[in-house]
Amino acid sequence: MVFDIITIFPRLFDSFLRESLIKKAQDKKIIDIRIHDLRKYTTDRHKQVDDRPFGGGAGMVIKIDPVYKALEGIKYKDVPRKKVVLLTPTGRQFNQKMAARYAKLNRIIFLCGRYEGIDARVERFVDEKVSIGPYILSGGEIPAMAIIEAVSRLLPGFLGNRESIESNIKYKDKISEYPVYTRPDVFITKDGKKLRVPPVLLSGNHKQIEEWRRKHLRQVLLDV
Numbered sequence: 377m378v379f380d381i382i383t384i385f386p387r388l389f390d391s392f393l394r395e396s397l398i399k400k401a402q403d404k405k406i407i408d409i410r411i412h413d414l415r416k417y418t419t420d421r422h423k424q425v426d427d428r429p430f431g432g433g434a435g436m437v438i439k440i441d442p443v444y445k446a447l448e449g450i451k452y453k454d455v456p457r458k459k460v461v462l463l464t465p466t467g468r469q470f471n472q473k474m475a476a477r478y479a480k481l482n483r484i485i486f487l488c489g490r491y492e493g494i495d496a497r498v499e500r501f502v503d504e505k506v507s508i509g510p511y512i513l514s515g516g517e518i519p520a521m522a523i524i525e526a527v528s529r530l531l532p533g534f535l536g537n538r539e540s541i542e543s544n545i546k547y548k549d550k551i552s553e554y555p556v557y558t559r560p561d562v563f564i565t566k567d568g569k570k571l572r573v574p575p576v577l578l579s580g581n582h583k584q585i586e587e588w589r590r591k592h593l594r595q596v597l598l599d600v
């Protein structure tokens with residue numbers, strides 16, 4: 377699956393692309409993330425991507441021409457099953473159901489707006505406007521990363537064997553987790569407080585451990 381990202385801050389993605397499962401998924405060719413620097417699609421000497429709003433007002437507005445050129449340059453039009461997604465706090469709120477729908481696509485082109493705005497005419501080239509939640513970020517870059525991660529996790533081969541078996545069987549529309557602990561079995565704080573692992577987990581009694589875990593299960597229902 378190919379993710380294209382059109383942004384004025386391409387370097388924000390550096391560590392996201394180079395670490396952990398997202399890195400592995402690229403190496404395994406499960407995903408291909410292509411970052412497009414909007415500034416490269418400007419034609420003026422100053423590489424200006426934004427300008428003052430017509431009608432006055434605070435802040436700057438991302439210009440339509442570099443966005444249009446970037447979209448043209450990406451040549452996605454003949455790709456079947458693709459979407460152009462504009463990230464904006466006023467978009468439809470992203471959820472697990474949308475992640476599953478996106479995971480069936482071949483290509484998603486993310487347009488990262490900045491909070492101050494993007495020329496409204498770009499909406500003509502956009503299939504969906506999406507928000508990752510009812511709060512204001514400075515731009516669409518972190519939302520794009522969040523969506524890429526949620527979608528990529530659903531692609532075959534992204535998760536290791538164990539995780540994917542767990543997420544397929546147990547966690548279809550439910551996120552379940554029980555509290556987990558690792559060594560040391562007693563952790564001592566600066567003021568001498570002892571934080572102990574529940575003894576049953578050290579007992580080796582699998583039946584009791586399972587019962588304890590069931591009793592302490594925390595669940596979140598997903599709207600899928």
Ligand code: ADE
Binds near residue numbers: 489515
């Ligand atoms: N840009 C700024 N805030 C955003 C949000 N919550 N979701 C998507 N894009 C945004």
